[in-house]
Structures are given as structure tokens and as C-alpha cells.
Amino acid sequence: MKLILTQPVTGLGVAGDVVDVKDGYARNYLLPRKLGTAWTKGGQKQVDAIIAGRDARSHKSEDEAKVAKATLEGSSITVSARAGQGGRLFGAVTAADIADAIAAAGGPQVDKRRIEVPTPIRNVGEHKAHIRLHDDVAADVNVVVQEA
Known part of the structure; x- marks a missing residue:
């Protein structure tokens, strides 16, 4: 089909x-x-x-995406979320939360639809996210979730 x-x-x-x-x-x-x-x-x-x-x-050119990749992979993104006992979050950290945290940290503008989180982020700690910046350029980002 x-x-x-x-x-x-x-x-x-x-x-x-x-x-x-x-x-x-x-x-x-x-x-x-x-x-x-x-x-x-x-x-x-x-x-x-x-x-x-x-x-x-998407980013206009591949060179612009490579600059954004260097910026993103060199730093970790910190997201604050409410958590209960044992560090378990009330809800989950979404791609939109990650995109907002990147923008708040002064990073490049990233569309939330281009962020892939392999497993839902439901615990406090360090997690990985994959961001497709361009058709040929992608960045792996460390996302640190802190208790608010």
C-alpha cells in the first residue's frame, strides 16, 4: 500500500x-x-x-545544523520537574519541555517534533535525547532532570 x-x-x-x-x-x-x-x-x-x-x-543549511550540533553536544540540558518520593516524576518530561529548556539555556531553536526520547523520562537523573537538526545531521543530548 x-x-x-x-x-x-x-x-x-x-x-x-x-x-x-x-x-x-x-x-x-x-x-x-x-x-x-x-x-x-x-x-x-x-x-x-x-x-x-x-x-x-528545519535548519536552513547543513552548516548551520553542524554549528547547532556542536553547541548541543557540548552541554547538558537541565529540566526541572515535580517529583515524589524516590525521584519519580508526576507525569513525564516531554519533547516540548526539552525544547523549552534548550531555548531558555540560550541554545539554538529546536522544533519539538525533531526531538526523539527513546524511553519516557519519568525519573530524576540523567537521560539521553536524540535531536534531528537536518536530514544529515543529528545530535545526542544529555538531559538532566532535577526535582523542582
Whole structure:
């Protein structure tokens, strides 16, 4: 089944890509989560709009993204969150929280949709986050969660 991805899917593609996947994967995973829409001949306008939006949110050039990567990987991001006994958070630290912390620390502007957290951050301590700055440039960031 051919689909137009509306969100980035790890291992499959980024928003605006036209991909061919198995019917069950499309019906049971991608379509219910609004990660893709069915491909049609008239879908080229939709693909163009998705690509234009993605380009507007990403860093303009690869050199700019490399500078941002050097800035991000050289420092750790500190996020404060309410926690209970044993350092367990009330809720979780989201990608939006990480993006706000980067901006507050004076780092580069990062879109929250480009931040990937491998496991939900629900404890106080040090965690890893992966930020896709450009199609060819990504940064791994240390996120330190402190009790507020």
C-alpha cells in the first residue's frame, strides 16, 4: 500500500515521503496514529505542502545544523520537574519541555517534533535525547532532570 507520511517515522522516512508498506502495517499502525495518509494521484499538492512545512521548521543549511550540533553536544540540558518520593516524576518530561529548556539555556531553536526520547523520562537523573537538526545531521543530548 502506498502512503504519504505526515509525520517522521523512524526507519521508514520523514514527512512528505511516499512509501510503499505492507497493508497490515498501514491499516493497524500508521493510519490510526495519523502518521500517514493514503496516496492518490492528486496527493502531490499535499506532499508539496508537507515538504514546505518541514523545510520551514528545519535548519536552513547543513552548516548551520553542524554549528547547532556542536553547541548541543557540548552541554547538558537541565529540566526541572515535580517529583515524589524516590525521584519519580508526576507525569513525564516531554519533547516540548526539552525544547523549552534548550531555548531558555540560550541554545539554538529546536522544533519539538525533531526531538526523539527513546524511553519516557519519568525519573530524576540523567537521560539521553536524540535531536534531528537536518536530514544529515543529528545530535545526542544529555538531559538532566532535577526535582523542582
